[in-house]
Amino acid sequence: MYLTRIYLDPRRRGCRDLVASSQRLHAAVLGAFAPGARREADGQRVLWRLDELEGRRLALFISSPVAPDPAALVEAAGWRTEGGVTTRRTDDFLASLAAGQRWRFRVTVNPTYRSAEERDAKGRKKVLGHVTVDQQTRWLLDRAPANGFRIPGAAELTGDVARATDEDGTVIEIDEPVISLVGRDLQKFRRGDALVTLQKATFEGTLEVTDASLLRSALVGGIGRAKGYGCGLLTLSR
Template identity: 25%
Template structure:
C-alpha cells in the first residue's frame, strides 16, 4: 500500500490555523481538521480507513503539522488562507529499507502500562499508568524491537499531553457537559538512531503507528537515512 507524508504549514495571518496547530493545541479540533482533508462518506473508523497518523512539530520558526496517510489529503478542503499543504509519496524510502541500514527516527507516543486488576487493587493504581524517564525509555525499546529496529541512540523528553472531551454522536450542545468523557493521552517524544533488523516489521509499524492515542497526535513513526556508525 502506498503511503504519503504531508506537511501543513499554517499561514502567519490565519488565526484559526495558528490556534489549531500552535502550542497548547486542542487535539480534538486538530483531529477534525485533519479528517476534513479526506473524502466524506466513511461512516466508521475513517482515520484507520485512510491510514491517518499525525503530529505537530514545534520548531524555532513555528509549528507545522506532519501527516501520514494512504491517499493524499486534498488542499482544496482547507479554509482560504489557512496554510500551505505539500505531499510526497514514501514509496522510495520504504522500498530502500534493508537489514543493517542506519536510520534517524522520531515518534511522539503515549507510553503507558495497564496493570492487572489485582495489582491495581493492591497498589491503588489507575487503569492506565503513564510512564516517564527510564520506564518510558524501556517501553520504547520494546516498541522498537517489535518494529524491527535495534536502537543505537535514544533521547526522550515529555511533551504536553493530548486532551479532549468525548461525547456520544448527536448529543445536543446543552447536554455535552454532563454526557462527556475526558480524554487524556500522556505523551513523550522519542528521537534517536537505530539499525534496521527486519524491514517488513518496520514498514508495518510505520503504516500502523506506535501505541495508543493515534487520533490525538500520537504514534507517527518518522524515519530518515543516517550515516552508519563508525
C-alpha cells in the same frame, strides 16, 4: 502511501485554535479527505503528528493511504505561500528499507501500561500513562524489536562511552542508546461523558533496521495508542 507536510502559521488565530486541541486538529486532518477516501487496509491508516520547529514554526505531518486535500487546513491555519505544503508518495522508500540500514528518526507516542490494581467500568485492567522520562523512554526501547528496529548505543555509533563507579568503586562502562526525549505534553479533554488524559512523548534518535517488514508495518500503521490524537507516526530521515 503518502507523506504530507503542512507548515502552519502560529500567528494566525485559526492555527492557535487548532493546535490547542488534539480533538480539533484530529477533525481537521480527517476533513482533508473526501468521505470514504481513507482506505485503511493492510494495516494502513491515517496518522498525523505536529512538530515544533526552530523559530517557533509548526509543521503538521500526515501519513495516509491516499493523498489529502489540505486546502481547508491551509486556509484556516497555514501559510498561503509556495512550499507551504508538500506531498510525496512513499511506496518506493518503504520498499527500499533493508536490515542494517541506519536512519535518524522522530516519533510522538502515548506510552501506557495496564494497571494490575485499577479497573475500568467494565472490569478490565485500567490503561494508565507512564509519567517519568525513564518510564517513557523504556516504553519505546522495549517496543523497538517488535517494530523492526533497534536503538544503537553511543559507543557503537561514535566510540563515546559513559563511565560510572559502582558501590565497590569499580569503574564500569555504560553504552547509552542514542535517543533523546525532546518533548512531553499532558492533555486532558472530554470525549462524550469520559475525561481523557493523554500523555505524549516525542523522541528523536538513531535507529537500525532489524526487520524491514515489521518496520514498514510500523511506518504505515503507527506505534502505540492514541493514533487519532497525534501519536504513533514514525518518520525517518538521513
